[in-house]
Every structure is written in structure tokens, then in C-alpha cells.
Amino acid sequence: MESTTNTGIISFFGAEQGPWKIASMQTLIGAPLPEANCLNIQQSAITPDQNSDAKWILRGFISNLRYTHRSEKTMLDAHSKPLGRAAYHAAALIPIQKSKECWNLAQDERRRIFEEDSKHIQQSAEYLQYISRQLHHSRDLGEAFDFLTWFEFAPEHTEKFDALCAILRKTEEWQYVTREIDIRLLK
């Protein structure tokens, strides 16, 4: 029988126990998530009935680049650092939802907002030396959030990460954000 068994879906869930201690959960836009002590990450699409301990479950998958041009990809590939670095004990999970208006735009309109107007890649570039990150897509799965971005960094670079967040939150792109929660974690 031809069928795959692994869906490529990753689940992030808040619970009493888990490898990442939740230091804070700050709701910036829209409805909050229930409080939780710890964050768990599982390489499968878990469901509430499988995890009665979970306070919330957020699911997403890693995809190909959807807005990045060749010159930007070459720069990102040269400067990005992989996740899991020994000194990077601090992390952040930032679930974001964007407006329906944004999703009804054409590809070239979304690209213009993302980079030509907001300079998302250009302004983030200098932070790649301090911060590792991985974007997960959720909207295609019918999830409440559209993106789950996972960041790792050394605790002493928390101010750098805060500065990056502040820059992005002032952009044209963020005018389309309808829900955002900033979850900070320590290992």
C-alpha cells in the first residue's frame, strides 16, 4: 500500500512538565493562551485526547522559502546558525496570526509588504550571529495561528532578541498581525 505515515507536522504544547520552562507568556495582540509551566515539542501531530496534560497544542510544519529571493537566500545560508547550540539556553516561541485581508493578497503584494516595505530580511540580518530560528507554518492546517516561529539564543543576548522583536513589530508587515503571543523559555 502506498502511503506515508509521518506527516511532517510538529506539535508545541504547554503542560505541567517538559524540557523547556516557560519564563513568561506575553499576549501582545488578540486572545491569550492558557497559562502553562513548561513547553514540550513533539515531531508528530498530537491531538488533545492523546495528551490530557496539555493546556494548549499548536501545530505547524517546516516548508520551503516562500518570499526569499536568491540574493537574500545566499546571505541567509551563509550567516544562519543551526538550532541546538550548546550555549543557547534561552528560547522564544512566537505564534502569530495575520488578517484575512493579508491572505487574500496576491504573492507579489505579500512580498512587497514583507521585504520592500518592511525590510524583514534586511533588518533581521545582523541578528543572525546571535539568534538561531526556525519558521513553522500553521495556517494550512486550519490552526488558530498562521506561523509559529521558534528562536534560540544565549541568555546574555536576550536584549538583542528584544531589539529584533521591537524592530519587526514597528513594520508595515505587523499592521496585518491580528494575534501574537511572545512565549519566553529557559532550558
Place this chain on the structure above:
Amino acid sequence: MESTTNTGIISFFGAEQGPWKIASMQTLIGAPLPEANCLNIQQSAITPDQNSDAKWILRGFISNLRYTHRSEKTMLDAHSKPLGRAAYHAAALIPIQKSKECWNLAQDERRRIFEEDSKHIQQSAEYLQYISRQLHHSRDLGEAFDFLTWFEFAPEHTEKFDALCAILRKTEEWQYVTREIDIRLLK
């Protein structure tokens, strides 16, 4: 508990019984799928253990447009016809896989191949009056195929559909196709 229950995933599966009779399965590139009599479509992510009757299961989801520019979207929105038209008794499911090389390209490079080089949208436009279609994305789910495109048309327009397929299969874009099966169906 905050969690969604519907994943937005649609399953196409071949079996002995089902609403769509499989008229032919033509493997154009790469490995074939096992023969099946009928096609079923289910609005959930079914697994082999849930469907012992299934010969194969292909899963995908509907997403936002990833390559279409504003002028093209305006044209498509004006001319596209919805699925499920009474006279459209014929259908085709065409699962396609593209090369790793293709997926490692940047967004602007993939767009150039898709439209500037291959004129995928421009050359398909005149067929919108005869053929309804819906693209499903599979690659992000770790599936064997990257795309499952579903087409519906009146049986008397089968030659129009064949002509459209012939045009697309001659494009630069199709140089990156590593597996393709053309499944024709009748209701």
C-alpha cells in the same frame, strides 16, 4: 484547552468502491501507483490502518496562492469556475513530484520558471472556461508527491483538457517534474 481538531487535510484514496470510477491511470514519469477501481475523497487525514480497503492514500491541503501576481489573480478570479458543476462528470487527479533541486531554489527563481519562462498561468487562462481545478499541496506533509491537482470538466471537453496537459508538459517547469501520474475519472 486551546487546540484545533480539523487539520484541513484532504485525503484522496484508491479503493474497490467509491464515487469516482477510475477510467485510466497513466504513469508519465517515475514509479506508478497500484491499480485501483475507484477514487474516494475524504475531508480528513486518513491513515492506512483506518482504511484497509485503500490501495493508496494521497494527502494534501488547500493553501494561499504562492506564485500568482495581482494582475494574474484578478484575471483568475474573474474567469475561474467553482468545482461541482452539474455537467462536469469527468475529472482528473494529477499527482506531481518536483526535484530537490527545484525546492532548493529561492522564491524568485521558482516564480521565474513557473511564469516568466513557462507561462503556466498565461497559457492555462483560455482553458478556465472549460475546466475547473483545485491545487492541493502535499510536500509540506512529507508525502511522496508535492502537488495533487484536481480537475473537473464536461466529458466532451476531454480533448481541451488533453491539450492543456500537453502544453504544460512541454514547459521549462516540467523539466523539474520527477514523478507524474495522470488519473482520469468518471462520475
